[in-house]
Amino acid sequence: MPKVDRRIMKTREAINNALIELMSEKSFENITINDISEKANLNRGTLYLHYTDKYDLLDKCIKNHLSHMLEFCTLSKPGEERLDVINSPLLMFQYFEQHYLFYFSMLSNKGITCFQEQLILMVKNGIIERLKTEEDNHGDNKEVVVQYMASAFVGVVEWWIKNKMPLSPQMMAQQLRDIFEKIMPSSVITGSRGE
Structure with a gap:
């Protein structure tokens, strides 16, 4: 490089x-x-x-921040980066806290839907990877599960940021993990590959 x-x-x-x-x-x-x-x-x-213009600046600013978040929050080997919002949301909440002004600006600015879309896509990819570890599919429609969890997670993040982080990152991570444990099979939460 x-x-x-x-x-x-x-x-x-x-x-x-x-x-x-x-x-x-x-x-x-x-x-x-x-x-x-x-x-x-x-x-x-x-x-x-x-x-080239303010839109190019915004796009590169968003990509830069999400890339740094991915580096900070990933639990995988280089080249296999994924966010694990199911098992390790604490890293993400710590990152959001450290970069509060950026996330507050992006999530509070009504004209910036591209940021939320990119964040949801990143979270969805992490959830998809985690669901691949599940041995028993039960014939569930995983697409609905992934969409629900990604939207719920980003919605909670948005609420937390817009409300000036009323709970600690540790408390947010624990509460989300508790919710995920109630709605997901235990093999997804613990990782069937021994993760």
């Missing part, structure tokens, strides 16, 4: 932070490139060297 110049990294970080701060103050649709460049203390030309 080519090494990125520290100045470029600092500039991109300043731009990303400016966007996130602005999104916590107003709607994404009302944010201009001028707003972002002023907040980042850069000129517009510098911003355009890194991003």
Whole structure:
């Protein structure tokens, strides 16, 4: 992987932070490139060297954060990354807590449905992988189970973030694990491969 110049990294970080701060103050649709460049203390030309427009910036900002979350929260070997929201939601809640402003900005901004869609997709993929470990399928429609669990999980995360994290990450993880134990076969919760 080519090494990125520290100045470029600092500039991109300043731009990303400016966007996130602005999104916590107003709607994404009302944010201009001028707003972002002023907040980042850069000129517009510098911003355009890194991003084609504010939508490109938003897209890359979301992908960057979700990628870092995946790295932080995965319990697998490199190349086999998956989120395990069933057995290990604590890592995700700790990550959300550490990056609260970003997640609050994304989940509170009504025009940013692409973020929630990407988060649900990431969670769904993790649940699908976990369900593959189940030995007894019982003929259940796993597609419905996956959709239900992913939507419920992201809905709970959204509630927690928007309400300024009223419970600790540990409490949230334990409560979700308790709920999953009630609705899922024990082989999925414990992992039939000895995970």
